[in-house]
Amino acid sequence: METSSSYRDSNRARLRRALIRAARDLTVEHGWESVRMLDVAKAVGVSRQTVYNEFRGRAGLAEALTLSEVRQFAQRVRGALFEHGADVRAAGYAAILLTLDEAARNPLVQAVQAGGRGGTDELLPALTTRPEIVLAEAGGVLREWTAAFLPTLPADVVTTAVDAVIRLTVSHILLPRDTPAASATALAEVFVRLLKP
Template sequence: MASPTPYRDENRRRLRSALVAAARDLTVAHGWPGVTMAAVAKLAGVSRQTVYNEFTDKAGLAEALARHEIEHFVDAVSTRLHEHGGDARAAAHAAVLHTLAEAARNPLIKAVLTSARGGADELLPYLTTRSELVLAAASAAIHDWAAARLTDPDPDRLALAAESVVRLTVSHIVQPSAPAERTATALAEVFTRLLG
């Protein structure tokens, strides 16, 4: 069997992108419980079967939507980290502050948290109990920054610092306990102390 052509791969990527964008728009407008495969299909201008073929079920669509949003966040976090060179405290502060501020502004995050408070929490686990996507992507961004900007960091300390600051940041997205600036300062301190 011949492998798919680059043209076909590009069409599939565009289709997935359009379906995820439609799911995002519907989630923002109606909350995740209001999202159906049929509504996504209608908004994207494709058949419902096309949506099922691409994601299998609503859980598959939820994962694709979560991945898309996480990639967007992590790209911005990576940019903030690198803007501060090897200054770990400043890099962590900028990355955490950006993440908290963006999460507070992001209509999808608001929809996820609002839906969860109403009892429909199918997307919330991607920030909490199924947060491996967030942890892996954000930790990778921190490791990439450290490899490019720090001189011979201890791998175990770096792994601990990265995972800790990511988990704490996610916790503050879900349930903020202080203004974003103060939280970013505290988490930057935690990060630098764990790095040693």
């Protein structure tokens, strides 16, 4: 019985990943506004009801797509942070630059930004203002890094620094004022100052 349940869970996870990939591809190609549950279902070869059963509607699919994208970003950011150890400026710079560079090249982020300018795209708020998605995923990585390399910092200092640097980085993705390298330099300096107890 346990094997059957494990097999079912494995199949469901594969289906979920395939649906999210299809939604991502369709969003990049046509914009989120044009993506219908039926299109996602057809791309994977399942019924529209299957997509609804998995995500409960477009909002659930948007959230799953956002979470998938943010988790991938967060893992790359983790690598950049840990590569520089306790050097706050270098780690912050590398992580922020990676984020800004990837956001500038990421076709999903570009599609979301283009769609969001019209004010009706559900993905833009999910990518930028949902604290349980962006702040939790990216914040978890930053807190893991500070615990490993700056373990004596007070929790309130870490919380403030993590929240601020994430929000500032997101604002530079949406409204870039300078090159990614220049923005990363400025934000890394802010991060250094915020992490002082």
